[in-house]
Amino acid sequence: MTPLLSATQTAARRTLPLALCLAAAGCSGPQSALDPAGREAETVAHLFFVMTIGGAVIWLAVIALAVYAGGFKQRTLSEETGQRLILWGGAVVPTLILAALLAYALWLMPDLRPWTREAMAEGGVKGHVTAEQYWWRVRMEGPGGPVESANELIVPVGQRVDLTLTSPDVIHSFWIPALAGKIDMIPGRTNRITLRADRPGVYRGVCAEFCGESHALMAFTVRAVPPQEHAALAAAEARPAAVTSGEGLRLFLEKGCAACHAIRGTEARGGVGPDLTHVGSRPTIAAATLPNDQASRERFLRNPDAVKPGVRMPGYDMLPPAEIETLARFLGDLK
Amino acid sequence: MFIHGGRNETLWPLIGPPAVWAIHFTASYVWAAIACAKTTHEDAIYLTARIGIGVMTVLALAAIAYASYHAWRVWGFGRYEPPHADDTEEDRRRFLGYATLLLAALSAVSVIFVALPAAFIPECTW
Incomplete structure (x- = not known):
């Protein structure tokens, strides 16, 4: 064995467990169908595991058979045995497995989509x-x-x-x-x-x-x-905005923000963009694109298109930095 | 159309079972779609569709069984081994019978699979 190959193998042996751990870590978290936190997602995860394990078993069986036929089997099959193999292995068993998987998936459907009366x-x-x-x-x-x-x-x-x-x-x-x-x-x-x-x-x-x-x-x-x-x-969400006066709101109305955005309890009643009544209480802005902090709000106000290409909101880069800052602070105060 | 008859070989009976499958498939989907578009949750339109699909399935399977029996007979009840590739009138008939029988088996499984959702899903997802 060359030293290079040996080194590569050692490296592979060392990194493989780490890679597997990293891959497994990807299975949990706030956006994973494999880490269900609700009834419907649990059904989906269950279906996924049944199908994956079922598929893996079939795959292993087919590969094992291919290896056996290609490497170990010495004598040829009789024509009759061959035909029986094709009939059972090629038609009957796959049909039964497909029927079972289909019935299982259909049986889960009312639970997945419980829209019954x-x-x-x-x-x-x-x-x-x-x-x-x-x-x-x-x-x-x-x-x-x-x-x-x-x-x-x-x-x-x-x-x-x-x-x-x-x-x-x-x-x-x-x-x-x-x-x-x-x-x-x-x-x-x-x-x-x-x-x-x-x-x-x-x-x-x-x-x-x-x-x-x-x-x-x-x-x-x-x-x-x-x-x-x-x-x-x-109840807090249903209340009008926490701030209904001041410099921030004056700028918000004067610079045209209210044409698209509503802030309940003020004159801002636009319906084109997101309702901003309690925008300060949300953990993110721009549809979970940026964290909801002063710097991100200022950045988005200045040039939304740089954050979210194609967004309908125009940039307000022409406003003086002090006004951008006031607006962003006002939005943050809308708890 | 379903029967391999007489002396003249024809391909028509071969497409009998798949044709039943196609008609059953179309009728089931169209019936379910119309029922779900019209149902108001107070009526039995969707239930009627489910029962109707069940009846159509039984009829389709009966037609396929009928075609299979004749195909089996034309094939020679399994007395002769495939592939029936000789250039003789007998082998042509046996080949057609055998092929029709295989297509009938596929069509029967397909008809059942197409009908299964109607058996399992209790209401329209309106």
């Missing part, structure tokens, strides 16, 4: 999500009527959440890998999804259907909190 009559949180290039309009039903927000979904742990989904522009797809399967959001059509978070935590939802240049930057945060905390957060 009984389920709809059950209580739970209801809401409507609209996917727009490249952000999410979230309208949750509350005791005082619908409350609009954006790019953040707050759900109570252990309770059903029924969402109707649509899109005004192109096809998007709604996917919170840790909580449920994905479903398309299609212009002119209303789809539904139900989910139930079983573990409190912060999860990440994404757009799973290519929708334009900033498709990969179209995500949202899902916060699963205990029901009492959810009630408090929903």
Whole structure:
């Protein structure tokens, strides 16, 4: 063995466990279908493992047979045995396996998409999500009527959440890998999804259907909190803005921000872009693209297109830095 | 059309079972789509479609079984080994019968797979 080859093998032997650990670490986290935190996602993960293990077993059997036939089998089969092998191994057994897998997947479907009459009559949180290039309009039903927000979904742990989904522009797809399967959001059509978070935590939802240049930057945060905390957060979300006067709001109205954005409790009533009433309380801005801090807000205000190519919001680079700073601080104060 | 008859060989019976599969497939999908577009959750339109697909499945399988029996007969009830490649009238008939029988088996499995969702899914995903 040459020293070089030996060194390579040693290196491979040392790095392989590390690589496997890294790969396994990728299986958990806020956006993993393999680390389910809800009932629907658990069903999906279960289906995935059954199919993967089933596929691996079939693959191993076929490869073992090929190795046996190619390397070890000395005598040829009789024609009769060969035909029997083709009939059973090539037709009957695959048909039975496919039938079993199909029946299993179909049997899971009512649980994956529990839109039955009984389920709809059950209580739970209801809401409507609209996917727009490249952000999410979230309208949750509350005791005082619908409350609009954006790019953040707050759900109570252990309770059903029924969402109707649509899109005004192109096809998007709604996917919170840790909580449920994905479903398309299609212009002119209303789809539904139900989910139930079983573990409190912060999860990440994404757009799973290519929708334009900033498709990969179209995500949202899902916060699963205990029901009492959810009630408090929903009530806070329904309240008007925390700041309804001052220099920041004056600039917001004067510079035209209000033409597209609404801040409840003020004159800003635009409906084109995300509702900013409580934007300061959200963990991220620009649909989970940037952290919600002063520097990021200023950066986005100055040149949104540099952060999210194709975004509809124009840049405000022409404003003096002091005004940008005031605006960004005002938005951060909208808790 | 389903029967390999007389002395003249024809290819038509060969496509009998796949044709049944195609018709069953189209009818099932169209029926389910129309039912789900029209249902209001208070009526039994979707239930009717499920039962209808069940009945169509039984009819389709019966037609395929009928075609298979005749194909089996034309093949010679398995008395002769494939591949039936000789340039004789008998072998041509046996080949057609054998091929029809295999297609009938494929069509029967397909008809069942197409109908399975109707058996498992209790409501329209409207």
